[in-house]
Amino acid sequence: MSNQKRRGNIAIILKRKILSAILSSLLFALIFSTFGGIEGDAFFNLYYLNLIMVITYGVITSIFSDWLSRKLAKRTYTREITSFLFHCFFGCIFLVLSLVSSIFFFIVDRLLGKVKIGWLFVVIVLLVVVLVFITLINR
Template sequence: MDLAEKKQHVLPRKLLTASLTGSLFAVLLGFFVQGPFGDDINSIKEYLWSITRAVPFYLMYSFPVIFVYGTITSIISDFLSGLIAKNWLRRTEPYLSFVFHILFGSILQWVSLSAAILYFTIDSILRKKKSRYKWRQAFMSLAIPLLVWIFFMGIIWIMDFFKDGADYFVYSFFQEEKK
């Protein structure tokens, strides 16, 4: 595959991978690392509320890093592994790519390392499909993190509305009665 073909098909796959990885990483991080806000979790309700509040927070900060840094380092990892495997055995290319993903992902210890492993896994799955990914698919995949963010923020808004919004309606109802 020459440079033009790689630019035409590999880069859209990498962008699709970044969109999927960024969204999934934020959700998984929300499940496993609760309380970026210092909450005490004593019940399942508090655990679920902590996840709901943490996912948009994690998504806002991790997605741009995964999208930019993860995509660039993944392309470099694939390039280096292809270059090295060309001289050795062709079968070692995925293993070398995994090693480079691990090296680039170890920059922020376990957080970025888990994101790098997730990125490599999703990219490997998409690569095995042998599908030609197009730019339209890559740009449409950017809706995935946006929809995940809207979903969790919608839950937060609905919960806040039922918690505080009911007070607003009761207050305005009694203000109308006093007139």
């Protein structure tokens, strides 16, 4: 595989993983705030805390899980199951809530795998997340 094609694949994966982190953290916070009776500031705290963990630890371990599953399994179905199990394993590191978060991340990541994502969209979404965070901090 040429270097340019490899860089293109890495960019596609990175865009998808970053967007998956943002969306799965939102899903995580929405579900847990709904069932837990969390309101307002606690929702945003839960969202941003989860996002920080997922965008750092989660993205790295997800890339590693996908890479490792490609090395271990040749068939697509087996590779997806293997990757899911690795996601769950790395999600268990921080106990049950992080396991749920890793499952959400896996599902959102696989759904986004069917969509073409541009850097401009990822940057805009990141800017919105950062601007909302700055606005909430300065209230």
